[in-house]
Amino acid sequence: MALSLLSPPLSPLSHSFKNPATIAISHCTLFSSLSPPTPVLRAYCTSKDGVTSEKPSIGSLDDELLRRLSGAKDADQVLDVITESGGSNGMDTSDCNSLVAAALERGNAELALSLFDAMRLGFSPDDGLDGKVVTKTWRWPRPDIHTYAQLVQGLATSLRVNDALRIMGYVCGMGISSEEEVLFGLVIQCPTCKVAIAVAQPQNGTQIASCSKCRYQYELFSGDIVSIESEEISMDTSGWEKALIFLKVKKDELPSAIHSIVVQTPSGKARTHRFATKTPELPAQEGERVTISLSAPSSSYRELGPLRLAPRSSGRRPSEPMCITNHATGQVSELLRPPDAKAGSGLINPYVVAGSLAVLASGDVISGFIDPGVPRIISSTVLVSAAVNTVVNKLVLPELRKLPQKMVDVIALKQQLLSQYELLQNRIKDLRKAAEKEVWMLARMSQLENKIVAVGEPSYRARRGRVKRVRENLENALLARIELIESYAKISSMIEIEVEMNSDVLAAEAASSAERISEQIQQMMEIDNLEEQWRIQAEANDEVERLLNSETL
Structure with a gap:
C-alpha cells in the first residue's frame, strides 16, 4: 500500500x-x-x-x-x-x-x-x-x-x-x-555583459563585434598561440590601497602574473598581446586555439560634430585585452591591465592627499586675510568642477560612446539565437556527461x-x-x-x-524563427524538469522498497 x-x-x-x-x-x-x-x-x-x-x-x-x-x-x-x-x-x-x-x-x-x-x-x-x-x-x-x-x-x-x-x-x-574545417564555431561572450555576441569559426582571424546590450564594440582576435612568456609578480600593496579596493574606490584588481603571448591567425597574421591575470596560471597552452576579446581599436569610431567617439567602455584603452576564450576547453578568463612601473600612484598616495589638503587649507587661511569671501568662492569652484567632471566622465561620455539603438537592433535577434544556442550546448554537455556515466x-x-x-x-x-x-x-x-x-x-x-x-534575411522571418525556437526550448526544459522530478521520486520509491524488504527479513 x-x-x-x-x-x-x-x-x-x-x-x-x-x-x-x-x-x-x-x-x-x-x-x-x-x-x-x-x-x-x-x-x-x-x-x-x-x-x-x-x-x-x-x-x-x-x-x-x-x-x-x-x-x-x-x-x-x-x-x-x-x-x-x-x-x-x-x-x-x-x-x-x-x-x-x-x-x-x-x-x-x-x-x-x-x-x-x-x-x-x-x-x-x-x-x-x-x-x-x-x-x-x-x-x-x-x-x-x-x-x-x-x-x-x-x-x-x-x-x-x-x-x-x-x-x-x-x-x-x-x-x-x-570535421575541424567545417565546425559551426565557438560562441564568444561580451566581455562586459557576458552575453553571446559572435561566433568564432575556424577560418576567422580578426573581426569586429557589437553587443546589443551594452552597445559597445569589441575586436575579436582568434588564432593559435605561437609562444608564451610569463612572469610572476609580487606587488607590495599598502594598507591605503587595500582600503581603497575594499571601499571600491579603486577598481583595479591586483594581478599575480604578467603574460605576453603571440597569437597567429589562420591567414598567417600574428600579434603580440600583453596582459595580466589574477592567478599565476595562464588559461591556455602553446598550440591551442584561443579568441582574445579586446576593446574597440583606434580605427573604430564615429564622428559627432567635432568629436570622435570610440564605442568602448570608459577607462579602456584602444585594443586593450579584456578576456580570453579557450576553444579546446571553452573556458572564459578575465584579463587585467598589466601594471605600469613608470606610472605614479597619483591621488591614491596618502602623502599626496595629505599634502594637497594642507596646501588648500593654508591657501584658505592666507586668502581670508585679503578677502573673507575668497575661500568660499575657491571651495565652491572646486566642488562644482569636480561635480561637472564626474557627470561628464561617468554619465555623459559613456552614453555618447554607445552605438545608436537602431544599429544594434539589427544584430539583437542573432545574438538572442546565439544565447539560446549557448544554453542548449551547456545542457547537452551536462546530459552527455550523465549518459556517459x-x-x-x-x-x-x-x-x-x-x-x-x-x-x-x-x-x-x-x-x-x-x-x-x-x-x-x-x-x-x-x-x-x-x-x-x-x-x-x-x-x-x-x-x-x-x-x-x-544576413539579408527579413527581420520578421528571423523574429518568427527566434520565437518558435524559444517556445521549443521552454517546452523541452519543462519536460527535462519533469523527468528529473520523476527520477527523484523513483529513487525514493526504491529506498522505501529496500526498507520494507529489510524489515521483512
Missing part, C-alpha cells in the same frame, strides 16, 4: 517505465512545427545476452535473410548478399535497424558499426564499378533515434564502451560529421552478469535477477536521455541554420 501511494505516474527509472514510446511521441509532437515527423519509437526487448533489440517487426527482410545478413563481415558484404538475393530496391531505416539489432544480438559489433557508418555517410557507387553495370543507385538511409539507442545500449552491453561513447558524440551533433554503469552491470553466469552457482540466481532489473532501469534511463539529447541537438542545428543564413 505504501509503495502504491508513492509510485509516480511515469518514471524513466522505475519499473513502471517499460515503454519508451511515450516520451518519443511527446518529443515528436513538440517538434512537429519545426521538422518533419519522426517515426514513433517501438518497444525494445532485452535478450538473454543482455543486448537490447526491437521486437520482431521486420519489413522486407525475412528471418532467413536476416540471419544471413547478420553474419556478414561489413556493410559491403551485406550489399553483396542483398544483390544475390535479388533485392534492388534498397533497405529502409526500419530494415537497417532490425539488421543492426540482429548483428548486436549475435555479437557481431563490427557489422553493426559498419552499417552505422554507411548509414551516416551514405553510399552511392558509380555505374560500371569493377566492370559491373549498376542500373539503380543504392543509397543507405540515414540513422534515426532507434539506431543510436540500439548501438549505444548494445555496444555498452557488449563491453565496447569507447565505441558506445563515440556514438553518443554523434547523437550530440545530429549525426553530422564534425550510465554507459559505464551499464557495461559494469553486463560484466557482473557475465561473471555470475560463468560461476554458475544456483545461489547467485537471485542476485542475477537483481542485476538484470538494474540493467533494465539503466537501459530505460539511457534511452530517455538519448532522446532528450537528440531533441536539444535538433534545436541547436536549427539555430545554426538560422545564424548561418544570409
